[in-house]
Amino acid sequence: MSEKFDPSQADGRWQRAWDQAQCFAADSNSTRPKSFVLEMFPYPSGRIHIGHVRNYTMGDVLARYKVMTGHEVLHPMGWDAFGMPAENAAIERKVHPGEWTYQNIANMKEQLKRLGFALDWTREFATCDPEYYGHEQALFIDLFEAGLVYRKESAVNWDPVDQTVLANEQVIDGRGWRSGALVEKRKLSQWFLKITDFAQELLSGLDELKDWPDKVKLMQENWIGKSQGLQFTFSLSDGESLDVYTTRPDTIFGASFVAVAADHPVAQKVAEGNAEAQAFIEKCREGGTTAAELETAEKLGFNTGITARHPFTGQDLPLFIANFVLMDYGTGAIMAVPGHDQRDFDFATKYGLPIIRVVAANAADADKPFAGEAEAGDGVCVNSGFIDGMSVAEAKAAVIARAESEGWGEGKTVWRLRDWGVSRQRYWGTPIPFIHCGKCGVVPVPKDQLPVTLPEDVDISIPGNPLVRHPTWKHVNCPSCGGEAERETDTLDTFVDSSWYFLRFASQPADRPFDPQEVAGWMPVQQYIGGIEHAILHLLYARFWTRALKHIGQIDVAEPFASLFTQGMVTHETYKAGDGSWLSPQEVKKEGDDWIHIESGAPVTAGRVEKMSKSKKNVVDPDEIVAQYGADAVRWFMLSDSPPERDLPWSESGIEGCGRFVQRLWRLFSLYDAGASGEDEALKRKLHQAIAAVGEDIEALAFNKAVARIYELASIVDKAAPSASRSEAIATTMLLVSPMMPHLAEEAWHAAGFEGLAAQAEWPPHDPALLVEDEVTIAVQVKGKLRDTLTVSKGLAKDELESLALASEKVQRAVDGAQIRKVIVVPDRLVNLVI
RNA sequence: GCUGCUGUAGCUCAGUGGUAGAGCGCAUCCUUGGUAAGGCUGAGGUCGAGAGUUCAAUUCUCUCCAGCAGCACCA
Numbered sequence: 001m002s003e004k005f006d007p008s009q010a011d012g013r014w015q016r017a018w019d020q021a022q023c024f025a026a027d028s029n030s031t032r033p034k035s036f037v038l039e040m041f042p043y044p045s046g047r048i049h050i051g052h053v054r055n056y057t058m059g060d061v062l063a064r065y066k067v068m069t070g071h072e073v074l075h076p077m078g079w080d081a082f083g084m085p086a087e088n089a090a091i092e093r094k095v096h097p098g099e100w101t102y103q104n105i106a107n108m109k110e111q112l113k114r115l116g117f118a119l120d121w122t123r124e125f126a127t128c129d130p131e132y133y134g135h136e137q138a139l140f141i142d143l144f145e146a147g148l149v150y151r152k153e154s155a156v157n158w159d160p161v162d163q164t165v166l167a168n169e170q171v172i173d174g175r176g177w178r179s180g181a182l183v184e185k186r187k188l189s190q191w192f193l194k195i196t197d198f199a200q201e202l203l204s205g206l207d208e209l210k211d212w213p214d215k216v217k218l219m220q221e222n223w224i225g226k227s228q229g230l231q232f233t234f235s236l237s238d239g240e241s242l243d244v245y246t247t248r249p250d251t252i253f254g255a256s257f258v259a260v261a262a263d264h265p266v267a268q269k270v271a272e273g274n275a276e277a278q279a280f281i282e283k284c285r286e287g288g289t290t291a292a293e294l295e296t297a298e299k300l301g302f303n304t305g306i307t308a309r310h311p312f313t314g315q316d317l318p319l320f321i322a323n324f325v326l327m328d329y330g331t332g333a334i335m336a337v338p339g340h341d342q343r344d345f346d347f348a349t350k351y352g353l354p355i356i357r358v359v360a361a362n363a364a365d366a367d368k369p370f371a372g373e374a375e376a377g378d379g380v381c382v383n384s385g386f387i388d389g390m391s392v393a394e395a396k397a398a399v400i401a402r403a404e405s406e407g408w409g410e411g412k413t414v415w416r417l418r419d420w421g422v423s424r425q426r427y428w429g430t431p432i433p434f435i436h437c438g439k440c441g442v443v444p445v446p447k448d449q450l451p452v453t454l455p456e457d458v459d460i461s462i463p464g465n466p467l468v469r470h471p472t473w474k475h476v477n478c479p480s481c482g483g484e485a486e487r488e489t490d491t492l493d494t495f496v497d498s499s500w501y502f503l504r505f506a507s508q509p510a511d512r513p514f515d516p517q518e519v520a521g522w523m524p525v526q527q528y529i530g531g532i533e534h535a536i537l538h539l540l541y542a543r544f545w546t547r548a549l550k551h552i553g554q555i556d557v558a559e560p561f562a563s564l565f566t567q568g569m570v571t572h573e574t575y576k577a578g579d580g581s582w583l584s585p586q587e588v589k590k591e592g593d594d595w596i597h598i599e600s601g602a603p604v605t606a607g608r609v610e611k612m613s614k615s616k617k618n619v620v621d622p623d624e625i626v627a628q629y630g631a632d633a634v635r636w637f638m639l640s641d642s643p644p645e646r647d648l649p650w651s652e653s654g655i656e657g658c659g660r661f662v663q664r665l666w667r668l669f670s671l672y673d674a675g676a677s678g679e680d681e682a683l684k685r686k687l688h689q690a691i692a693a694v695g696e697d698i699e700a701l702a703f704n705k706a707v708a709r710i711y712e713l714a715s716i717v718d719k720a721a722p723s724a725s726r727s728e729a730i731a732t733t734m735l736l737v738s739p740m741m742p743h744l745a746e747e748a749w750h751a752a753g754f755e756g757l758a759a760q761a762e763w764p765p766h767d768p769a770l771l772v773e774d775e776v777t778i779a780v781q782v783k784g785k786l787r788d789t790l791t792v793s794k795g796l797a798k799d800e801l802e803s804l805a806l807a808s809e810k811v812q813r814a815v816d817g818a819q820i821r822k823v824i825v826v827p828d829r830l831v832n833l834v835i
Numbered sequence: 836g837c838u839g840c841u842g843u844a845g846c847u848c849a850g851u852g853g854u855a856g857a858g859c860g861c862a863u864c865c866u867u868g869g870u871a872a873g874g875c876u877g878a879g880g881u882c883g884a885g886a887g888u889u890c891a892a893u894u895c896u897c898u899c900c901a902g903c904a905g906c907a908c909c910a
Contacts (some may be wrong), residue, residue, distance in 0.1 A: 003869055036836060070840095215905075222838085222906055229910080246910060299908085324908045334910045342836085343908055399839060416909060535905085565885070643849045645840095647903095649847070657859050660872090668870080682908050708849055708857050715857095780852055781891075824890055830853050 002452040004306070005666035005744055007630020014746040015116055023067070023404035023759050024118040028507070028518050030072035036522045037063040037075045038502055039563075040530030044079045044104040044126070048111040050570045053622050054648060057638040057704060058567060059529045060117045064739035065698045067118070068763035073523050076505040077112065077119045077504070079126035082133075082429045082494045090428075090460045097428045097460065101128055111623060116631045116742050118759065123505055127497035128428070132504060134451025135513035136497065137433035139549070141444045144434075144551045148194045151442065154421060158186035163464035165425045179463075190423040191290075191432060191490065195544045196552075199224055199415045199557075202543055202605050211563035213645075216535045223536050225416025230400050231331065232307035233410025234258060236319065242266060242308060245330030245414060249403070253384035254337040254358035256348060257310040259301065261332040267321040270304045277302055277321065299324050299347040302630040311408055313387055322347065330414055338374065345374035355819040358384045359392060420541065422493040425465045425617055427458060429491030437478035437485040446479050494591070498538055499545035502560055507828065519555055527701075528722035535566065565701055568647040572620065577602065620650055632741035635657040639703040639740055661711070663746055668718055669748035672730045686716050687729045688770035694736050695763065703740075710737060726751035732764045779830035780805045782814040805831040 016026065039059040042052055063075035079101075086097035093100070105126055143149045152659060157166040161179035167189070176183055195202075201225045206217045229247035236242055244258065260266050262284035271278040280302040300323045307316035317335075324343050325334055338348035338355040348355050359379045360366055366382035381387045386402075387395040403727040423432070431452045444454055447552030455473045456465035467473060467489040478485035500513070502525055507518035530538075539561070546560040577597060580749050625634050632715070637658040642648040690713040697706035720726045731752060738745035738758045749758040778801060780788040788810040792801070802823055805811055815835060822834040 218839065219905060225909065226863060227909070244910085248910075322908095326909070326910095329909045331910095336910085341910070343910080346908095414909080532904085643848070646848090651846085651859085653859060654847080661858085663869090663872090667873090704847090705849065711858060712856095736875095777854070782854070783890075822890065824853090826853070830891095832853070 003665060003670075005630075005747060006664075007632060007743060008627075009626075010136065010747045011114070011116060011626075011631050013745045014743045015113060017746070018116075018118070018759060019755065020762070021757060024063075024073070024075060025122050026074040026076075026120050026121050026522075027072055032070055032072040034522055035063075035066045035071040035072060035073050036502075036506065036525045037066060037527050038166065038505070038525045038529070039077075039500065040528075040534060041078045041080050041498070042102055042108065043083060044081050044108055045085060046104045046107065048108050048622050050620055050622055050650065052112075053115060053634065054570055054638045055529060055531070055567055056112065056115070057635045057643055058565070058701065059527070060119075060635075061639065061698060061703060061739040062529075062701065064118050064742065064759060065695070065763065067759065068735070068738070069695075070762070073118075073817045075119055076123045077117070078124050078501060078505065079108075079123065079128075080494065081105065081126040081128040081497050082491075082497055082500075084426065084428070086428045087426065087460055092495075094461065096456070096458075098128065098454075098456070101126070101428075111129055112685055114623070114626055115343070115633060115635065116815065118695040118742070118816040127430075127494075127501065129809075130451045130453045132501075133269075134453075134498070135504070136430050136492070137445070137450050137452060138447055139500065139513055139554075140492070140496075141433055141447065142552055142554070143193065144444060144549055146548075147547055148197065148551075150192055150194065151189050153187050154190045154192075155185045156188050156421075157188065158184045159186075160184060161463060163425075188423075190421050191492075192419040192421050193544070193548075194585060195420045195541075196415060196417055198544055198547050199226070199417050201547055202417075202540065205543065205547070205559055208562070209559060209561075211415065212561075213564065213566055216532070216539065216566060219535045220540055223417065223540065226413060227416075228411070228413050230396075230403060230409050231412040232311065232403050234311070234317075234335075236266075237307040237309075237316065240266070242319070243331040244333045244335050245412065246335055248337065248396075249399035250341065250381060250384075250387065250390075250392045251337040251340045251358050252310075252335065252399055253312060253381075253625060254339045255310060255317060255335040256338055256354040257318045257320055257336045257344075257354060259320045259325050259334050259336055259347075261325040261327040261368070262321055262323065263327040264321075264325075264332045266304075266319070266333070270306070270321070277304070280321060284321075299343060299350060301347060301351060303351075311403070311406075317586055318353070319348075320351075329416070339370060340374055340376055342374045342376070345370075356383060358382060363389060365630075379420075395793055409748055417674070420493075420544075422496055424493055425468075425489075426755070427454065427460055427466045427490050428495060430497065431467070432488045432490050432492055434488040435476055435485045436488065437480060437481060439483055439484075440478055440480040442488075443478060443480045443485075449479070467491070483835075495537060495541050496545075499541045500549070502542070503549075514555075516555055520557070523555070523557045524562040527563050527565065529565045529567060531569075532566040539564070551555060565645070567644050567795055568642065568652055571622075571647045572650040616696060625655060629655055629659040630662065630743070632744045633662050636661065636707070636741055640707040641704060643704050644701055661714075662741065664718075664746060665714060665733075665741070665749065668714055669730060669734060669744075669752065670747060671722075671726075672752045673722065673727050673750075674753065676722050676724050676727045678723035678725070680720055680723045683716065683720045683725050683729055684721070685770050686713065687725075687732060688766040691736065691764050691766040692771055695766075698739065707740070710740075732756060735761055735764050738771040778805075778828070779807060780811055781832040782811060782835060783833070787811050794828055795828070798827060801825050801827070801831050805833070 006345050037059050039055050059075065063073050066073045081101050086101050089095065089100045090097045096572055127133060140149065159166050159176035159181055160174060161181040166176055166183060173179060203221065206220060209217060229245060231243060231245045234242045234244065238405050260801040262281040263674065267281060271281055282520050290493055299321040304319045304321060306319040308319050325332065336347065337342040338344040338353065339357050340359055344354065355370060357368065358381060359375065360368060360382045361379050363380060363382060377762035381390050382394045387398050391400060431454060433446060433450060433452045433788055435443045437443055455470050458470060460466055474487040474489055476485055477483065503514045503519055506522035507514040509515050542560050547558055549555045550558050633655060637655050640658065641654060653778055690709050693709045694706045697709065717729045718735060719728060733759060734745050734748045742759060745758040778790040778792055780790060788808045790804055792804065802825055815833060818835040820835050826831040
């Protein structure tokens with residue numbers, strides 16, 4: 001064995017060996033238990049960043065561990081390759097988006113390979129491969145035929161300069177993020193997926209996801225936003241009627257006014273003959289919608305002069321147009337109960353409207369005044385006619401029942417979730433496979449004509465969708481009547497591409513999207529790992545697609561990801577110069593307690609530890625550190641220190657320490673001696689405890705704990721005297737670190753003379769009998785304070801422990817002749833003398 | 836405002852109803868043919884604050900404080 005481990009030549013050598021042995025190609029026909037380990041596939045932006053390295057290292061350790069514990073593992077990798085950055089790059093660099101994308105994929109694949117990930121590259125694909133998106137088009141048509149896809153006029157953000165629709169996130173302060181043009185609301189015919197049909201399923205399905213973080217489930221629950229209440233109709237004084245929705249029908253007797261949104265038809269009608277109302281509506285529209293603005297925005301209203309008749313009391317309630325009522329939730333109109341809703345309370349206070357108590361802690365408090373704010377809590381109904389004395393829950397049911405029997409309202413469930421608009425007026429996406437015919441309407445492209453591919457000869461540098469202005473692409477004959485027709489020129493939201501890619505990883509027939517049998521063998525994904533930023537959209541869409549495909553009978557699994565893990569970010573310190581510009585960590589140094597700029601000597605502000613980003617200059621390039629320290633040290637660092645779900649602060653000393661530990665293990669491994677003899681019982685126990693603990697930690701994704709165990713084991717083995725037991729411990733340690741430091745493990749395994757690859761070796765079994773110590777240390781306390789310890793054999797009887805404790809000189813001194821009132825003996829743990 | 840998570844050594848984190856731990860960092864010493872390094876030894880903790888339960892609380896319960904994150908005029 002050489003004296004140092006040299007990653008620069010060992011890493012590549014073992015990576016090639018794994019390739020040649022096809023170690024990580026998944027066999028769908030294997031009889032072993034199957035395990036599908038998946039990390040969220042990357043967008044091919046050009047370079048792997050450190051967050052990818054952390055994400056994929058975690059999945060890799062689990063995948064390698066699963067291989068070693070006898071599983072047939074599917075651990076694939078691919079590319080979420082459609083999207084806007086490719087179009088932007090095309091504009092900036094005058095290259096075709098496809099060329100740019102595939103070049104990035106080639107580069108990033110090389111980077112991933114240098115990290116030694118145990119990936120099945122035979123199943124690699126990019127979502128921009130016509131083969132992949134062709135199957136996606138087929139699935140889209142299937143969903144259309146099942147009634148889960150429809151078209152509807154919908155208001156979109158339209159950038160008049162770039163001639164495109166923008167996502168909400170791309171509109172900043174009302175302007176297009178790139179053009180800076182004022183964004184217009186435009187009505188366009190858009191494609192939608194009926195995710196709302198699955199709202200209840202997606203909500204109740206969360207309960208079955210035992211191995212998902214509560215945080216993510218809660219976020220999805222909020223997003224789906226189920227609320228139950230009463231929708232009912234007010235008769236208005238102008239002869240019309242108005243529907244309102246409330247989740248608090250129990251407070252209906254406390255309603256003192258009615259309010260509609262500025263965009264509500266009732267408000268529009270009032271504005272027709274009333275300039276003042278018109279001006280008020282305009283003012284409402286100007287209001288911002290950010291959280292901060294909402295926090296401080298004053299409640300404003302306009303009294304229409306119309307009144308609404310209360311269904312129970314017959315009272316005439318004034319009807320306001322109010323800025324805090326939203327058109328797109330419920331019916332866009334509310335009954336306002338100032339006593340029990342803070343917004344209504346603020347409004348009523350401002351406009352001098354009655355504030356009536358209808359819920360109180362008990363009947364005696366029926367006329368208790370309000371303490372300056374609304375009371376939203378539970379209690380009993382008061383001042384409320386026939387529901388007086390009922391609990392809030394009883395009253396809700398009673399009011400709904402009465403409304404239904406009298407025919408002026410009904411119990412209703414309202415969802416915050418909206419149908420998913422998937423139309424994008426973009427080039428670099430999956431073409432929506434439909435044809436518009438003047439005679440036949442919207443006709444799906446016949447499946448034998450799929451894929452509908454993107455034309456290559458496009459000029460993307462001028463604004464607008466190149467598919468629209470392409471000379472020939474959109475002109476086709478109607479598949480139904482044969483007449484002249486036009487292709488749909490919208491492409492699909494890229495979230496569609498990532499909503500079913502795991503199925504394509506599991507099964508890749510040429511003639512259909514996937515094979516249901518094969519999918520059944522692999523799905524659901526046993527462990528999915530990715531960033532928390534996808535907690536809602538991607539994970540909800542993927543759950544929806546899976547359920548939709550089950551609904552139309554294509555697969556038999558309802559939830560795609562049995563277990564989800566959201567890993568933390570990699571962070572780094574930030575530094576700012578006096579002029580506010582960011583400095584990289586290489587440009588600064590610490591002098592005493594202050595930071596200074598190395599070049600100029602000027603003082604520098606050490607900023608927060610933040611997510612690595614180019615703009616803040618606190619990035620570390622994976623390639624550079626792999627070249628410097630080797631893949632194993634980098635992988636080890638990604639796993640050590642922080643728990644995987646928390647942020648990991650990058651540090652120079654940390655990676656150096658990891659590099660040293662790799663060498664330290666190498667020296668330890670070089671002590672392996674097949675001919676050593678002699679038993680070391682104590683070492684054996686430590687070894688078997690470590691085997692069990694490391695395995696448990698990896699299965700629980702507690703990688704930092706597994707790392708700590710290995711540090712501990714390495715110290716113990718290092719200090720042990722040579723023996724057959726020590727050699728066994730050294731060889732076993734090679735296997736224990738193999739999932740985390742696979743290159744070092746292979747090199748040592750090979751140098752020690754073992755056959756085969758460490759990556760394919762069996763995970764060392766542990767002997768449960770060796771997990772318990774045969775000697776234990778007993779604490780001896782006097783009045784709960786530790787006075788002495790005793791080392792005794794395990795399982796010693798209580799009375800023997802007691803007499804041993806009393807015999808202790810230190811204990812006698814502490815007792816100091818006092819009378820012992822009680823003795824507490826916990827076998828194998830302690831003796832406590834109470835005096 | 837609502838919801839969730841986190842407070843243990845200088846830093847990053849394990850852990851436990853009964854003796855407070857690891858890595859890094861720091862200090863001392865040794866090695867100077869493992870050397871842009873290796874090793875020995877060591878210092879360092881009111882386990883966020885307070886109260887309760889208990890023979891015994893860092894651990895269980897409650898209250899509070901601080902930090903982080905998500906959601907939010909959702910009727």
